[in-house]
Amino acid sequence: MVMSEQSFTKELARLVMESAPDLQGVAGHTARLGIIDYIAACCAARDDEGVVKLWNIVEAEGGAADVPVVGQKKKASFLKAALLNGFIGHALDYDDVHSDVRGHPSTVILPALLSVAAAGRPSGERFLAAYIIGVETMARLGKSIGSNHYMRGWHNTSTLGVIAAVAAAGYLQQLSQEQMEKAIGFAATQSGGMRVQFGTETKPLHAGIAAQAALLSLRLAEQNFGGSRSALDGNIGFLGLYGEPELAGKFLLADWGQSWKIADPGLWFKIYPFCSAAHHAADAVLRLVEKSAFDKNNIERVHIIFPPGGDAALIEKKPATGEQGRFSVEYVVSLALNGYSLTLDNFTNKPLSEDVSSFLPKVHRKYDETIEPAAHAVPKGRFTIVEVITSAGEAYRERIDCPRGAPGNGLSLEDLQYKLLASMDNDREKMHQLVQTIVTLKTEHDMQRLLALL
Amino acid sequence: MVMSEQSFTKELARLVMESAPDLQGVAGHTARLGIIDYIAACCAARDDEGVVKLWNIVEAEGGAADVPVVGQKKKASFLKAALLNGFIGHALDYDDVHSDVRGHPSTVILPALLSVAAAGRPSGERFLAAYIIGVETMARLGKSIGSNHYMRGWHNTSTLGVIAAVAAAGYLQQLSQEQMEKAIGFAATQSGGMRVQFGTETKPLHAGIAAQAALLSLRLAEQNFGGSRSALDGNIGFLGLYGEPELAGKFLLADWGQSWKIADPGLWFKIYPFCSAAHHAADAVLRLVEKSAFDKNNIERVHIIFPPGGDAALIEKKPATGEQGRFSVEYVVSLALNGYSLTLDNFTNKPLSEDVSSFLPKVHRKYDETIEPAAHAVPKGRFTIVEVITSAGEAYRERIDCPRGAPGNGLSLEDLQYKLLASMDNDREKMHQLVQTIVTLKTEHDMQRLLALL
Numbered sequence: 001m002v003m004s005e006q007s008f009t010k011e012l013a014r015l016v017m018e019s020a021p022d023l024q025g026v027a028g029h030t031a032r033l034g035i036i037d038y039i040a041a042c043c044a045a046r047d048d049e050g051v052v053k054l055w056n057i058v059e060a061e062g063g064a065a066d067v068p069v070v071g072q073k074k075k076a077s078f079l080k081a082a083l084l085n086g087f088i089g090h091a092l093d094y095d096d097v098h099s100d101v102r103g104h105p106s107t108v109i110l111p112a113l114l115s116v117a118a119a120g121r122p123s124g125e126r127f128l129a130a131y132i133i134g135v136e137t138m139a140r141l142g143k144s145i146g147s148n149h150y151m152r153g154w155h156n157t158s159t160l161g162v163i164a165a166v167a168a169a170g171y172l173q174q175l176s177q178e179q180m181e182k183a184i185g186f187a188a189t190q191s192g193g194m195r196v197q198f199g200t201e202t203k204p205l206h207a208g209i210a211a212q213a214a215l216l217s218l219r220l221a222e223q224n225f226g227g228s229r230s231a232l233d234g235n236i237g238f239l240g241l242y243g244e245p246e247l248a249g250k251f252l253l254a255d256w257g258q259s260w261k262i263a264d265p266g267l268w269f270k271i272y273p274f275c276s277a278a279h280h281a282a283d284a285v286l287r288l289v290e291k292s293a294f295d296k297n298n299i300e301r302v303h304i305i306f307p308p309g310g311d312a313a314l315i316e317k318k319p320a321t322g323e324q325g326r327f328s329v330e331y332v333v334s335l336a337l338n339g340y341s342l343t344l345d346n347f348t349n350k351p352l353s354e355d356v357s358s359f360l361p362k363v364h365r366k367y368d369e370t371i372e373p374a375a376h377a378v379p380k381g382r383f384t385i386v387e388v389i390t391s392a393g394e395a396y397r398e399r400i401d402c403p404r405g406a407p408g409n410g411l412s413l414e415d416l417q418y419k420l421l422a423s424m425d426n427d428r429e430k431m432h433q434l435v436q437t438i439v440t441l442k443t444e445h446d447m448q449r450l451l452a453l454l
Numbered sequence: 455m456v457m458s459e460q461s462f463t464k465e466l467a468r469l470v471m472e473s474a475p476d477l478q479g480v481a482g483h484t485a486r487l488g489i490i491d492y493i494a495a496c497c498a499a500r501d502d503e504g505v506v507k508l509w510n511i512v513e514a515e516g517g518a519a520d521v522p523v524v525g526q527k528k529k530a531s532f533l534k535a536a537l538l539n540g541f542i543g544h545a546l547d548y549d550d551v552h553s554d555v556r557g558h559p560s561t562v563i564l565p566a567l568l569s570v571a572a573a574g575r576p577s578g579e580r581f582l583a584a585y586i587i588g589v590e591t592m593a594r595l596g597k598s599i600g601s602n603h604y605m606r607g608w609h610n611t612s613t614l615g616v617i618a619a620v621a622a623a624g625y626l627q628q629l630s631q632e633q634m635e636k637a638i639g640f641a642a643t644q645s646g647g648m649r650v651q652f653g654t655e656t657k658p659l660h661a662g663i664a665a666q667a668a669l670l671s672l673r674l675a676e677q678n679f680g681g682s683r684s685a686l687d688g689n690i691g692f693l694g695l696y697g698e699p700e701l702a703g704k705f706l707l708a709d710w711g712q713s714w715k716i717a718d719p720g721l722w723f724k725i726y727p728f729c730s731a732a733h734h735a736a737d738a739v740l741r742l743v744e745k746s747a748f749d750k751n752n753i754e755r756v757h758i759i760f761p762p763g764g765d766a767a768l769i770e771k772k773p774a775t776g777e778q779g780r781f782s783v784e785y786v787v788s789l790a791l792n793g794y795s796l797t798l799d800n801f802t803n804k805p806l807s808e809d810v811s812s813f814l815p816k817v818h819r820k821y822d823e824t825i826e827p828a829a830h831a832v833p834k835g836r837f838t839i840v841e842v843i844t845s846a847g848e849a850y851r852e853r854i855d856c857p858r859g860a861p862g863n864g865l866s867l868e869d870l871q872y873k874l875l876a877s878m879d880n881d882r883e884k885m886h887q888l889v890q891t892i893v894t895l896k897t898e899h900d901m902q903r904l905l906a907l908l
Contacts, residue, residue, distance in 0.1 A: 008583065048681065050680065052677050053674070053677035053678070054677075054679075056677055057670070057673045057674070057677060060518075060673070061517045061518060061531045061532060061533055061534070062516065062517040062518040062531060062533065063515045063516035063518075064514075064515060064516040064517075065532070077515045077516060077517070078514065078515060079515055079787070081514070139858055152690065152695055153689070153690030153695040154695070155643075155785050177591070182861030185650070185651065185656070186656060188648065189609075189646060189647055189648045189650070189651050189656060189660065190647075190663060191646055192644050192645055192646040193641060193643055193644075194642065194643045194685065194690065194691070194695060196639070196643070196645050196682050196684070196685050196690055196691050196692075197639065197681060197682050197685065200680040200681045200682055201679055201680030201681065202639070202640065202643060202674075202679070202680065202681040203684065205674075205679070206643065209644060209670075216511070216663075219511045220507070220511070220656075220659075223506075223508075223510055223511060225504065225507050225655055225656070225659070226504065226654040226655030226656065226777075227651060227654045227655065227656040228650045228654055228656065230650070231648065231650050231651065234650070235607070236606065236607030236648065236649055236650055237607070237648070237650050238648065240607065241606055241607040241608070241648060266766035273756075309825050312630070323680075341557065353688070
């Protein structure tokens with residue numbers, strides 16, 4: 001389909017506004033899990049240094065304090081709360097991932113929705129539907145924009161998230177068709193975020209900036225501000241400028257609503273607080289450690305074997321801090337082989353311990369395009385093999401195609417309750433209140449109750 | 455020079471911070487003219503509908519009111535004032551242009567500087583120097599990013615302006631070297647703005663969004679927020695992702711400070727309130743009208759002849775309103791040939807008058823790559839020929855290579871005083887106070903006096 005023959009913007013706006021996802025099915029259930037997971041990710045990051053810095057900036061601006069900032073016991077304005085909630089949700093890279101997105105949907109979409117919900121009076125059901133529609137938009141944009149988008153240097157979480165978040169927020173706010181078309185354009189023209197910022201506090205900030213930009217787009221649409229109604233379309237539109245426009249005809253709109261991407265292929269909830277591209281290796285190395293077939297002092301080399309390009313997100317080979325280590329498969333594997341747990345306390349801004357640091361040079365990445373990916377691989381085509389070679393020349397290998405938490409090997413409600421509990425200092429009563437409210441979320445009253453608990 | 459061998463980010467940060475432009479020369483003089491011109495552009499737009507809509511959004515957020523919004527008799531917060539001042543300065547497309555930028559420098563740089571000046575206590579001289587440095591950065595980025603950047607669909611005013619504005623603001627605020635390196639990266643990762651928004655209120659909004667993003671970048675740097683110190687560099691850095699990295703080695707840093715781009719080739723101050731790409735045609739058609747060699751009722755066809763691509767910014771061929779007509783050479787030429795003046799009142803959101811509207815189909819664009827551009831052409835390689843063909847078959851032509859206001863044919867202080875006066879309802883006393891303060895701007899006291907007059 002030739003782009004100039006179709007207005008993707010107009011059709012996307014129409015499909016978004018006419019959507020009515022069935023909340024009794026898997027999509028609705030996954031949306032509830034997604035809210036729990038997002039709150040867990042926020043609470044785990046509540047004392048992050050970056051949060052303090054961002055509050056300093058926000059508070060210098062002053063302004064309204066209407067919208068709860070998750071886990072902070074403070075409120076901020078409509079736009080500023082989204083900046084904070086987006087950053088905090090992604091600060092530890094502990095939030096959900098979607099393989100079609102090649103990035104993090106909820107930490108952009110949910111902050112935008114929380115501000116809209118706090119400013120208005122939507123029902124809990126409409127909030128859930130808006131979230132499902134936001135993930136749908138982001139996943140379809142991810143497939144439509146093509147894999148080169150990410151490879152060229154874009155950070156999909158923010159570049160696509162800003163549009164997805166305004167689709168969700170516009171649905172929640174019940175924009176008109178024309179307003180939604182323009183809102184998509186206001187968001188698209190603010191799309192940004194570069195992968196060169198990976199491994200720094202700016203990576204999670206992209207999520208907050210995108211959420212805030214989505215809400216500015218919503219406000220502009222509400223004001224009937226002038227803007228393009230076809231900003232996705234044509235050679236110089238969003239799809240042409242940021243991606244490969246020939247893909248959109250296949251992926252952006254076809255079969256909309258027949259199933260929901262939040263459930264199929266589904267959100268990936270993280271069991272480890274680091275980049276999902278290292279989760280396969282983490283599962284593999286933990287299996288090796290569990291089997292304890294070798295002495296760690298006898299390890300001569302470790303090979304981490306990927307399909308070509310499978311480690312693109314893992315930009316740190318010699319991290320100086322645990323924070324940088326979130327993007328280092330070398331660090332993750334070295335931690336586990338040296339007896340450290342793969343938990344939050346080992347991914348802070350503290351320097352590496354000596355034993356881990358000196359172990360890093362033993363870990364080498366390899367690429368093998370001859371290995372056949374598994375049919376159930378997540379993401380598609382991905383696998384990671386961890387191979388330990390001892391000084392005696394023995395080799396121990398584990399291969400993971402679909403790590404724990406990924407769709408097909410997903411976390412249960414109980415797993416997520418545990419993640420939430422651990423992230424909020426084991427405050428069991430508060431955790432149960434939250435989970436109960438989210439699992440039964442339905443009315444306007446429920447929605448306000450959830451906001452009050454954040 | 456291979457990009458990976460050099461850190462453009464680090465060197466740019468160093469050169470910016472070490473700059474000390476001579477304010478007694480042409481650069482200083484042009485900076486003073488640029489401030490007058492920017493204020494004139496803002497005042498001319500003070501009742502624009504978009505300004506009201508944007509104030510609604512800003513006021514809903516609440517917050518501090520420290521920074522004057524030009525011509526509005528109201529103040530807004532550090533970040534929000536920049537959003538407004540950037541939008542207002544560019545709302546009518548009446549603000550300055552720079553050919554190296556292929557966009558509008560002052561409407562992004564000056565709003566950022568005004569917020570910093572209001573929040574701190576810099577001298578007027580440092581303010582002028584910061585402005586010169588901002589334009590320098592933006593012009594050099596424009597040459598470094600390559601002409602394909604614009605052709606692919608980017609709006610240079612915002613994509614490059616956000617980085618230029620943080621360079622200027624960081625200089626004014628006296629950031630450290632490390633802070634400036636990171637500030638450039640915070641700005642680069644927020645770079646955005648698509649040409650699909652041309653002809654709508656979102657085009658000028660890009661300037662405001664970029665100015666605001668530059669100030670968020672400044673605040674992040676002041677907070678020592680974590681970010682890349684080399685965000686311009688490498689294949690996935692800003693220069694590689696948004697442009698053609700091989701150009702930067704030649705244009706970004708070489709001979710920094712030997713002359714200043716604000717003076718050479720210089721800012722282009724607009725005598726007409728529409729896109730500068732139509733100014734050649736405007737001068738040409740006004741010459742034809744002045745000579746009055748033909749009767750307008752006898753015009754059969756009008757040809758507007760450009761070098762290939764010379765009309766890329768002129769996206770409207772059949773504008774419905776005067777506002778869209780800012781990007782329509784057909785409209786500009788039809789106005790003049792029908793006896794209308796090329797002044798602000800003909801570029802509002804009102805529909806076209808019947809005589810102008812029915813004349814549009816007579817105007818045709820042509821491209822002639824065989825015509826030699828003049829040595830003094832501005833921008834380089836550009837010309838426009840307006841050719842009127844009468845029903846008797848007579849042809850009348852005028853060719854313009856360097857229109858009024860462009861460098862080489864620039865406006866004088868007196869011209870700009872006239873522009874300012876016309877834009878502020880002929881309040882001669884206020885105009886003289888402003889001009890006097892700007893022409894003598896030197897001390898901290900002068901700077902505060904200027905802010906108080908805005």
